[in-house]
Amino acid sequence: MTAAASARSILTQLHEVMASRMHAQGKLDKVVDIIAENLDSEVCSIYLLREQMLELFATRGLNKAAVHVTRLAMGEGLTGNIADKIETLNLAEAATHPDFQYRPETGEEKFHSFAGVPIVYRERAVGVLCVQHVEPRRYEDVEIEALQTTAMVLSELISNNDLIDEQEALGLAPEQTGPATVSGLPLVKGLASGTAVYHQPRVTIDQVMADDIEVERQRVYRAFDRMREQIDNMTNQAEFRTGGEHEEVLKTYKMFAYDEGWGRRINEAIDAGLTAEAAIERVQQHTRMRMREIDDPLLQDRMHDLEDLANRLLRIVSGQLGTAATQGLRRDAILVAKNLGPAELLEYDSRRLKGVVLEEGSLTAHVVIVARAMGVPVLGRVRGLRGIVREGDEILLDANAGTATVRPAQSVAEAFDTRFAKSKEKQAVYAKLRDVEPFTRCGTRIQVMMNAGLRDDISNLNLVGADGIGLFRTEFQFLVSATLPQREKQLRLYRDVLDAAGDRPVIFRTVDIGGDKAVPYLRSDEAENDENPAMGWRALRLALEREGLLKVQARALLEAASGRSLNVMFPMVSEPWEFDAAKAVFEEQLAYLKGQRKVLPESIRYGAMLEVPALAEVLDLLIPRLSFLSVGTNDLTQFLFAADRANPKLAERYDWLSPAILRFLRRIAQATVGRDVDLGVCGEMGGRQLEALALLGLGFRRLSITPVSVGPIKELVRQVDLKEITDAMTAWLSSPPPDMRAALGDWAAERGINVD
Ligand code: PEP
Ligand code: MG
Numbered sequence: 001m002t003a004a005a006s007a008r009s010i011l012t013q014l015h016e017v018m019a020s021r022m023h024a025q026g027k028l029d030k031v032v033d034i035i036a037e038n039l040d041s042e043v044c045s046i047y048l049l050r051e052q053m054l055e056l057f058a059t060r061g062l063n064k065a066a067v068h069v070t071r072l073a074m075g076e077g078l079t080g081n082i083a084d085k086i087e088t089l090n091l092a093e094a095a096t097h098p099d100f101q102y103r104p105e106t107g108e109e110k111f112h113s114f115a116g117v118p119i120v121y122r123e124r125a126v127g128v129l130c131v132q133h134v135e136p137r138r139y140e141d142v143e144i145e146a147l148q149t150t151a152m153v154l155s156e157l158i159s160n161n162d163l164i165d166e167q168e169a170l171g172l173a174p175e176q177t178g179p180a181t182v183s184g185l186p187l188v189k190g191l192a193s194g195t196a197v198y199h200q201p202r203v204t205i206d207q208v209m210a211d212d213i214e215v216e217r218q219r220v221y222r223a224f225d226r227m228r229e230q231i232d233n234m235t236n237q238a239e240f241r242t243g244g245e246h247e248e249v250l251k252t253y254k255m256f257a258y259d260e261g262w263g264r265r266i267n268e269a270i271d272a273g274l275t276a277e278a279a280i281e282r283v284q285q286h287t288r289m290r291m292r293e294i295d296d297p298l299l300q301d302r303m304h305d306l307e308d309l310a311n312r313l314l315r316i317v318s319g320q321l322g323t324a325a326t327q328g329l330r331r332d333a334i335l336v337a338k339n340l341g342p343a344e345l346l347e348y349d350s351r352r353l354k355g356v357v358l359e360e361g362s363l364t365a366h367v368v369i370v371a372r373a374m375g376v377p378v379l380g381r382v383r384g385l386r387g388i389v390r391e392g393d394e395i396l397l398d399a400n401a402g403t404a405t406v407r408p409a410q411s412v413a414e415a416f417d418t419r420f421a422k423s424k425e426k427q428a429v430y431a432k433l434r435d436v437e438p439f440t441r442c443g444t445r446i447q448v449m450m451n452a453g454l455r456d457d458i459s460n461l462n463l464v465g466a467d468g469i470g471l472f473r474t475e476f477q478f479l480v481s482a483t484l485p486q487r488e489k490q491l492r493l494y495r496d497v498l499d500a501a502g503d504r505p506v507i508f509r510t511v512d513i514g515g516d517k518a519v520p521y522l523r524s525d526e527a528e529n530d531e532n533p534a535m536g537w538r539a540l541r542l543a544l545e546r547e548g549l550l551k552v553q554a555r556a557l558l559e560a561a562s563g564r565s566l567n568v569m570f571p572m573v574s575e576p577w578e579f580d581a582a583k584a585v586f587e588e589q590l591a592y593l594k595g596q597r598k599v600l601p602e603s604i605r606y607g608a609m610l611e612v613p614a615l616a617e618v619l620d621l622l623i624p625r626l627s628f629l630s631v632g633t634n635d636l637t638q639f640l641f642a643a644d645r646a647n648p649k650l651a652e653r654y655d656w657l658s659p660a661i662l663r664f665l666r667r668i669a670q671a672t673v674g675r676d677v678d679l680g681v682c683g684e685m686g687g688r689q690l691e692a693l694a695l696l697g698l699g700f701r702r703l704s705i706t707p708v709s710v711g712p713i714k715e716l717v718r719q720v721d722l723k724e725i726t727d728a729m730t731a732w733l734s735s736p737p738p739d740m741r742a743a744l745g746d747w748a749a750e751r752g753i754n755v756d
Contacts, residue, residue, distance in 0.1 A: 014153050193396045451707075690748070
C-alpha cells in the first residue's frame, strides 16, 4: 500500500467513527484501535487537556485501569513535553530521553519505541496522540505523517464533542503554558499591556476531511498560482516593499514558492483525504518537526520564511485574506508582526492599539516613526517571536527595558502595573512642562518644535506645548489614501493644520514618497528598476519630474496659507539647482493666484532639508537662497554610513553619537554661523535626551521632534549650560573618547542632569 493509500484508509475508518452515533468516549476508544492496527503498533493512546493536566482518555495496549487516572502536567514527561512545545517526538528508545518519566500504573515498561504528536486546536495543544512499540525502532516518516493527520481529525472530533473545555483550550482561563519573556531592541520607548494580535492572523481550519479530493486539488493548484504571482510581483516591485521584504527574503520566498517537493507533499496529503487547508497545515507541522531536529540558526530563519509562505497559501486557499486591521481590534492590543509598512500600521484603531512587537524593525524605519508619533511603544528585533507568542496571549510590553512578558504571572503583572503608574506620573511631570518655555540654565531660549503628519497629530501641539511644527510630513496623507489625494483634500488638511497652530509656525515639507514610503498609485517604470529605493527616485527627485504633483501641492499650500505665513521645506535636496527648481514651481503658482486676485500668503519662507551629504559641500552656495535649513538625521546618517535605515540587520550597528556623525553635524552648524539662516534638526535623533545634549553642544538651537519627546527634551534643556556642553563637545570631537555615549552619559550624571 502506498503512503497516501494507507493514510486514506485510516481517514476513511476515522470518518466512519466520526459519523457514527457513538458517544465521544466510545469514539476515542475506536480511534486508538484504528491507529494501532493501521500502524501495526502495540500501543496507541490519547491524552487530552483537562483542568490544566494531560489526562489519559483512551488507550489500546496500556493498562485500561490507567484511563482517566494517569495525568501529567504540561511539560511533564514525554507527553507533557510534546504538548508544551507543540512538537512531535519520534524515539527508538523512550527511556533515553531526558524528560522520560515512568508511570507504573500504565504498564508501559516493556515498550521501547515511542512517537507522539500534539493535538492542536486553535494553535494550542489540547492533547497528545502517541504510539509505542516493544521493538526499539524509530517510526517511519509516513507513520508520523499518518499520526499528524489523525491528530488533526481528532482536534475536530474533540471540539465537536465538547471533550475539552473551550475556554481552557483558548487560554482564556489559566494558561496552558507558563510565562515567557522575550527581549529585543527598544524602537519606541514606553510601557503597554494588551492581548497579542497577529497582524496576519492565523487561518482557522474548519474542515479537515475532504468531501471531494479533486476539488481540493484544484483549490490548491489555484492557490499556488496566485501565491507565485504575488511573490513575483513583490520581487518586481521590491522598491515598494514594506520594510522587511528584503531581497534575501524574497529570494527564499521564491525558492519555496516554486519548490516542487512542497507542492508534492501537499498533494499527497490531499490524496490521503484531507482538505486543502488541512493538507497545507499538516505538511507544515511535519516540516516544523524536521526543522527543529536540525539545530541550525540559519535554517531556523528560513523556517520563518516558510511559515510566512505557508500562512499566505492558507489565507489564499481559505479566502481569509484580511489583516487584523481589517477585522478590527476588539480589545486593547499588542500587535505582533514580522514587519509592517507605515500605511499598514495606520490602518489600526489607535485607541485600541497599545503596543507593537516586531521580529524586524529599525529606529528610523517609517513604521517606527509613525508609531512614535502615535505614542505607541515598539519593541523590535525580537527573535523567535512566533514560537512563543500565541494569538490572544496577554503581553506586558516594556519597551524601555527592551522586554515583553508573555502570559505573565500574577506577581509580575502587579509589579508592571506599579511601574506603569510611575511612568504615568513621570508623564504627568512632563505635562506640567507644557507651558514652560525651554530656557537653558544659561538663559538661551531653545526652540522645541514637534513633527507631525496626520490630522490627528495636530492636537498634540497644545497637549505637549511645542513651539510649532518643525516638520509636517505631507506624504502621510498620501500614504493613508487609496488614491492620489486631490488638491481640495490637501488644501483642507493644510488649512486645518494652520488653524490649529494659530501663531505658531508650521513647516510643511513637500511630499517625500519612495523608499519605505510606498504609494502604489504612484508607480513608475523608473521606480520599478530602482535597486536601492532610499537612494533612488524619491522625494524631490520624484516631485520635480512629476511636476504636476508638486504644482498641485504648491497651489494647495499657497491657498491654505492665504493671509498668513507659509513655510515650505524641500526634502532630499542634493544640489542647489533642485532647490531653485522646486521654489520656481511655487513661484509660478503664486503668480497664477495673483493673477486670479486671490488672497496670497502674507509671507513665504523657503527652506531645505539637509539629508544628502553632498549638500554639505555646497552649503555656502545654497545658504544665501534659504530662510531655514533643517538637518534630517534619519536619512543623513543612513547615507553617511551607507547603512539602509530600514534594514533591521543594521539597526544596532551605528550610533548617532559616533564621532563621524557628530563631526559632520558640527561642520554644518559652523557653516551657518553668522549667516542669515535658521538652523534646526528634525530627525529622530533630536528627540533622544543624550543625542539632544550633543546637538546643543554642537550649536543647534532648534529641534523638531516626535511629540512624546517634547516634555523630556524641555526638561533636559532646562538643566544644560550651553558653554559647558559646547566646551565638552569641542574637546571630545578633537580627541574622541572610546565610547562617546558613555562619556556623555557620565558627563550628564556628574552634573545631576537626568537622562533616560
Ligand atoms: C529625516 O530623514 O531625518 C527626516 C526627518 O525625514 P524622514 O524621516 O521623513 O525621511
Ligand atoms: Mg528624510
